[in-house]
Amino acid sequence: MANSFLIEQGGEPKFKVELIAASDERRISNGIFTVSPDKMISDVIQTDLIIIPAIHGDYRQVVKNNADFVPWILEQYKRGAEVASLCIGAFLLASTGLLNGKRCTTHWMASEEFQEMFPQVELLNEKIITDENGIYTSGGAYSSLNLNLYLIEKLAGRKIAILQSKVFEIDIDRTSQSPFMIFSGQKSHNDEGVLKAQEYIEGNYQDKITIEMLCNRLAIGRRTFERRFKKATGNTVVEYAQRVKMEVAKKQFEGGMPNVNEVMFQVGYSDSKAFREVFKKFAGMSPVDYRNKYRELKQTSPNVRVSLQ
Incomplete structure (x- = not known):
């Protein structure tokens, strides 16, 4: 479509x-449609941009099944090609090693498995797009549309990207997955030990829980506990407690609770400024x-008579 507008x-x-x-084998995707490639990787000596689509199924197995792409992607990157991944296509991109020491994003639902498989990659799962000097990733699902716009703007100009955003009704300035994360x-x-601490935090989210309190309950030294908690969850104890409280607050708002201060008090905050910031x-x-x-929205439905003929 961008080509059409340019013309x-x-x-x-x-x-x-x-x-x-x-390979030249035709594939059926979920029994819905058949995928027929234009070329084999052996036919492509050089390209400008590789886009890795989302993958489906067991991540480790899918990465293994697509291992033949890895040396080709690396060779193309050495020759000057840029590489982008859409959604959980980041797993295949990360398997090339190109993301090591770099930042990336993927679907927030896959963040734990991604961090476990690729600990050398800095995952920013709240981001919609990351750009690491020609290596791009996008967040979950339709966040790939924002990466498409980003690439179009970079390669064809802001004017065409804005036109595309209007035609496809995409918010071009969306930058965060955070509102969608659960x-x-x-x-x-x-x-x-960490699991017990997590369960205690979740069961007592309305209370003020200190690290010392948790250490005493578990009979673990503070430094050891904090190190183990961070390693196991990816969060500090304070961050974890905050996330638990904010998830409860989100559920209260979604359920129709209108009073922000009331929700704030229910999750254990008394400082409105601190609550808003967190x-x-x-x-x-x-x-x-x-x-x-x-x-x-709570709405009362009027009595309606329907006559079918």
Whole structure:
């Protein structure tokens, strides 16, 4: 579509898009449609941009199944190609090693597994887009549309990108996945002491819980406990407690609770400024904006008679 707009404005098309596969075998995707590649990786000596789509299924197995792409991607990158991943396509991109020591994003639901598989990558799962000097990643699901716009703006100009955003009705300035994230606690680890601490925090979110209190309950030294907690969950104890409280607050707002101060007190805050700052940090917007955007509207339905003929 960007090419079409460029031509309509008297310019030349910027993009030649090809679907590249590791083999010429036709694939059926979820029994819905057949994927037929334009070329094999062996046919492509040099390209400008590689876009890795989202993957599906067991991440480790899918990365293993697509291992033939890795040396080709690395060779193209050495020859000057840029590389982008959409959503959980970041798993395949990370398997190349190109993201080591760099920042990336992916779907927030896959963040724990991503961090476990690729600890040498700095995951910013609240971001919509990351750009590491020609290596791009996008957040979950339709966040890939924002990366598409970003690439179009970079390669074809701001004017075309804005036009695309209007035609496809995409918010071009969206930068955060935070409003969509659901915190369920990082419990895919085997540290029993940390699990007990997590359960205590979640069961007593309305109280003020100190690190010393948790250490005394578990009979663990502070330095050891903090190190183990961070390693197991990816959060400090304070961050974890804050995220638990903010997730409860979000659920209250979504359920129709209109009074921000009441919600604030329920999750253990007495300082409205501190509550707003922490809420915005994890939700990407103020408590009032979140309430207005996501609350369940209570409406009474009038009696309606319907006659079908």
